[in-house]
Amino acid sequence: MRQTITVFKGDGIGPEITDAVIRVMDAAGAELDYEIYNVGEAEYEAHGELIPKAAFESMERNKVLLKSPITTPVGKGFRSLNVFLRKKYDLYANIRPARSNHAVKTPFQDVDIVIFRENTEDLYVGVEEKIDENTVHATKLITRRASERIIRDAFEYARAHGRKKVTCVHKANILKISDGLFRDIFYEIREAYPEIAADDKIVDNVCMQMVMNPQQFDVMVMPNLYGDMLSDLASGLIGGLGLLPSSNLGEEFAMFEAVHGSAPDIAGKGIANPTALLWSACMMLEHLGQMECAAKIRRSVDTVLEEGAFNTPDIGGNATTAEYVEEIIKRL
Ligand code: NAD
DSSP, X not given: OOEEEEEEOOSTTXXXXXXXXXXXXXXXXXXXXXXXXOOSHHHHHHHSOSSOHHHHHHHXXXXXXXXXXXXXXXXSSOSOHHHHHHHHTTOOEEEEEEEXXXXXXXXXXXXXXXXXXXXXXXXXXXXXXEEETTEEEEOOBOOHHHHHHHXXXXXXXXXXXXXXXXXXXXXXXXXXXXXXXXXXXXXXXXXXXXXXXXXXXXXXXXHHHHHHOGGGOOEEEEOHHHHHHHHHHHHXXXXXXXXXXXXXXXXXXXXXXXXXXXXXXXXXXXXXXXXXXXXXXXXXXXXXXXXXXXXXXXXXXXXXXXXXXXXXXXXXXXXXXXXXXXXXXXXX
């Protein structure tokens, strides 16, 4: 059955990589129709809004958004468009898979980690107060509702993707009540997933273990702040943010995007690497149940990247976006 999704084209390299990704999805036989909107800086200059009303309405109708990076105009509009979209659509689960690729040389091989970061609470509730000139106080909020849903999602993902283990990351040795609640809920939820191994580790130990022996980790679930830090650490293990896709999931809405920004320095040059957005699109196809199509695209991208002859300059090649995309389509 064909499904309709909303697409935000974004700024800088956004339009180029969006076109590339739609070409690949169509060639792979994705059962998708698109409602495509220009959003971001150019849209703001033209019509005074970063995201036009019709684009929000489309998102609210279709529930699924493929989003390109947006240049946030400094001093105007939203402070952070991503935080705004996460809040507006209660996108509570930030999922960032970090998988090694032989095309990108790093000191770490065979990393294949999926981080589930709770996106709505913890220290990010942003409640701070000044008690006196030299004393401040910040609030860390952990709730059963938010913890249950992110932990359940991590186990559901592990089950759906044949993953072997889920690790809970916390600091419950010190934060006995708040992180202690998160950890307790983790073990309650895991009862429903007996086929999946489960363990928990303290966050400082995890930082060391991820660098010493990253292959031991599979799916990981954690409160917001640890997720922020460890997902960047994981991206460093595989060669940087440029190859990192992400999904932001809520109970009703889902948003898929590359982790990188609009790369204004290379916009319009035809050399942008669309891989992170392509992998985000694969996560979206899987979310929509179009597993075969996603697998086909993943296989083809892996082959082209590993052969290396058509890689873009950011990962050491000299191919254009168009040449890279043609090669992926040929291998589908
Ligand atoms: P950036 O990620 O856009 O670029 C950093 C460097 O990586 C640049 O040299 C760029 O050329 C390169 N790069 C990034 N993506 C690439 C790709 N796909 N292919 C090849 N090279 C790539 O970070 P920045 O320069 O700090 O940010 C630029 C703008 O993007 C800013 O306005 C920022 O606010 C915005 N931004 C948006 C998002 C988003 O919408 N999700 C995320 C981050 C930054």
